[in-house]
Amino acid sequence: MQTESSLSRTQLRQDANRWLRTYGTFIGFLAMIVIFSLLRPGVFLSPNNLRNITEQVAILAIVATTMTVVMVVGDFDLSVGALASLSGVVVADLLIQGVGLWPAVLVALAVGAAAGLLNGLLVAYFGLSAFVATLATMTAFRGLSLFYTNGSTLFSGIPESFRLFGQSFTGPIPNSVLIMLGVLAATWFVLEQTTFGRRLYAVGGNAQASYLAGLNVRALRLSAFVISGLGAALAGVVLTSRLFSAHPTAGEPLMLNSIAAVFLGMTMFREGEPHVPGTFVGVLLLGVMSNGLNILQVNSYIQLVLTGAIILLAVLLSGLARRE
Amino acid sequence: MKHRLIHALLLVALVLSLAACTAVAPTAPAGEAGGAGQTKTVAVVTPYMANATTKYAIEQFEKYGKAKGWNVTVTDTNADFNLLVSRIEDAVTQKVDAIVLGMGDPAQMTKGLEAAQAAGIPVFGLDAGNGPGVVLNITSDNGQLGRETARYLAEAIGGKGNVVMFTHDPHPGVRARAEAAAAEFANYPEITVIEKKHIEVPGPVDFARSVTQDLLTAYPNDGDIAGIWAGWDEPALGATQAIEAAERSGIVVVGIDGTDFARAEIAKGGPFIASIAQDFDGMAKQLADIIEAYFNGEKPASDSVQIPGVMVTRE
Structure with a gap:
């Protein structure tokens, strides 16, 4: 028999747990900002540095946001980094050959959509695991970029107008940040406010039940990969514009970082489900941490250790809180 | 049924691609003994x-x-x-x-x-x-590549000021370059190597660009950083772009390898002032x-x- 006070204590602990697992990572993120601002007052929170951070995370945010869609249906897309490189190479090459700005960008995006379609077909219709299928296409896309460029960097003859996506500003805001905000808003809207989005979540929750409920599970999973392919290609275009050159492996770091961001996001606000606001905070957390540690002049190797530790901590905290 | 057809198609594709590989595999002509x-x-x-x-x-x-x-x-x-x-x-x-x-x-x-x-x-x-x-x-001679570029940078900044090094020590060649460069900078008593940053690969250009942005924030005044030495050309390109985007003056960059994009940057007359080509x-x-x-x-x-x-x- 429980006394009233022990009951309320249990209740209190449950509330605290729920609160911790829902907001723990976000509180950690805010704490990080506070610590960086206190350690470097006037520098970390300066408008210039905040602009740097948003600009630094914009490309990763685009990839991570569309990666979220794939992870909502319960899959992965390991090919996004290689695909970003490939679309970057394609857009640069077309521009160098004299193709107009918008046609070149559209072709690069079409490459992304086609690649996503291929991934989706392999996973949803040929029944391959997403890990195996996208691991294979990642390797193939990387090979295509290297083959296309002969391993070299494309830079000579890119027209000035191409600075539009990764280097130009609209008012005080970098265009890359505007593109990121557009992708965030559109993806959030699709996932949260449309029937299509709710169906994607249903497939991720229980594919079998969704199928029995009459959803076209295959088409839904396929479409998630197409969205991810498009996002990767768009990121590749922005990256190539930012660097004003196309390197055949430039996009590769985006893959693991985007998955890490989605995982971080899954520990926030809503448990265990990928969602756009969480992913965005995850991306910001990674970006703020690397920027802040650079400004604090922390050793590069230690930065990597800290990044890994923070991801583990976030996931562990939300997992532990859930188990109780 | 549909699955069996798909499997058959896959098998045919696999056999064809293997056959193609075998056909392409070069057979070295027999050398005269x-x-x-x-x-x-x-x-x-x-x-x-x-x-x-x-x-x-x-x-x-x-x-x-x-x-x-x-x-x-x-x-x-x-x-x-x-x-x-x-x-x-x-x-x-x-x-x-x-x-x-x-x-x-x-x-x-x-x-x-x-x-x-x-x-x-x-x-x-x-x-x-x-x-x-x-x-x-x-x-x-990786040591010579590092030494020559470090000396060029040191002379370009008048033998004094703060220098940042972009390195990748796990690569033995780049490590040898960085060690020789650091030894060369040590010959200039008024030059201080204030930061040694590990540059990640792949994606070194964008990585170096972000790191440079952050360093420019951490060292906000003209003259805080006089030069950036990069162990190869990709990070040098990223550093150059960050300096140009931030409109900072008085910072010069050197790279190594003499790649075509480095030559193009050097020709522009911006912060990227030199590289060295392997012969x-x-x-x-x-x-x-x-x-x-x-x-x-x-x-x-x-x-x-x-x-x-x-x-x-x-x-």
Whole structure:
């Protein structure tokens, strides 16, 4: 028999747990900002540095946001980094050959959509695991970029107008940040406010039940990969514009970082489900941490250790809180 | 039913692609057994012909070898080291007069090298490395590349100020460059290396660009940073772009490798002031001379020859 006070204590602990697992990572993120601002007052929170951070995370945010869609249906897309490189190479090459700005960008995006379609077909219709299928296409896309460029960097003859996506500003805001905000808003809207989005979540929750409920599970999973392919290609275009050159492996770091961001996001606000606001905070957390540690002049190797530790901590905290 | 059809199609595709690979796989022409006075056959084997630099070095070697009247064969295994061992063994079976490794780590092909050693066929490394049976390896002097670029940067900033180094120590070549550069900076009492940043690969340009942005924030005043030394050209490009985007003046950047994009940046007259090119043509030429001397009975004095690089500056 429980006394009233022990009951309320249990209740209190449950509330605290729920609160911790829902907001723990976000509180950690805010704490990080506070610590960086206190350690470097006037520098970390300066408008210039905040602009740097948003600009630094914009490309990763685009990839991570569309990666979220794939992870909502319960899959992965390991090919996004290689695909970003490939679309970057394609857009640069077309521009160098004299193709107009918008046609070149559209072709690069079409490459992304086609690649996503291929991934989706392999996973949803040929029944391959997403890990195996996208691991294979990642390797193939990387090979295509290297083959296309002969391993070299494309830079000579890119027209000035191409600075539009990764280097130009609209008012005080970098265009890359505007593109990121557009992708965030559109993806959030699709996932949260449309029937299509709710169906994607249903497939991720229980594919079998969704199928029995009459959803076209295959088409839904396929479409998630197409969205991810498009996002990767768009990121590749922005990256190539930012660097004003196309390197055949430039996009590769985006893959693991985007998955890490989605995982971080899954520990926030809503448990265990990928969602756009969480992913965005995850991306910001990674970006703020690397920027802040650079400004604090922390050793590069230690930065990597800290990044890994923070991801583990976030996931562990939300997992532990859930188990109780 | 549909699944069975898909499987059948996949199988056909697999068989076709395997067949295509087999058909493409190069068969090295049988070399004339090399007695004295006959045409010498030199077999070049490489895992990296797809790499533009490797391709250039090997083509130059082929040119110099043919000029000496040799029969030079080139075999590429497209990054497959297992196949590379087989190709070395093929060359041994054909009793070629010498084998040249085009830029592959000999440690990854020991079995083939031992076969060559057992057959008494000399192996030479063209920017490869040393290992069992490797008579001599010719390569760039990474120390000199680091030292020259560091000296150029030090002189460009008038021998004083704060310097940032972009490194990648896990790569032995880049590490040797950075160590030599740091030693060179130490010769200038008024130069301080304030930061040594590890640059991640792949994606070094964007990584270096972000790191540079952050460093410019951490060191906000003109004169806080006088120069950035990068262990290779990609991070130098990223640093240059960040400096230009932040409209900071008074910071110069040097890189290493003399890549085409670095040359283009240097020509623009921005912060990127110099790089240094590895002399692959010189390497190929000297290796051909060394092999010729070897055929004439002159054994090289050392198992390693280092070729200095050539500075690339705006002048």
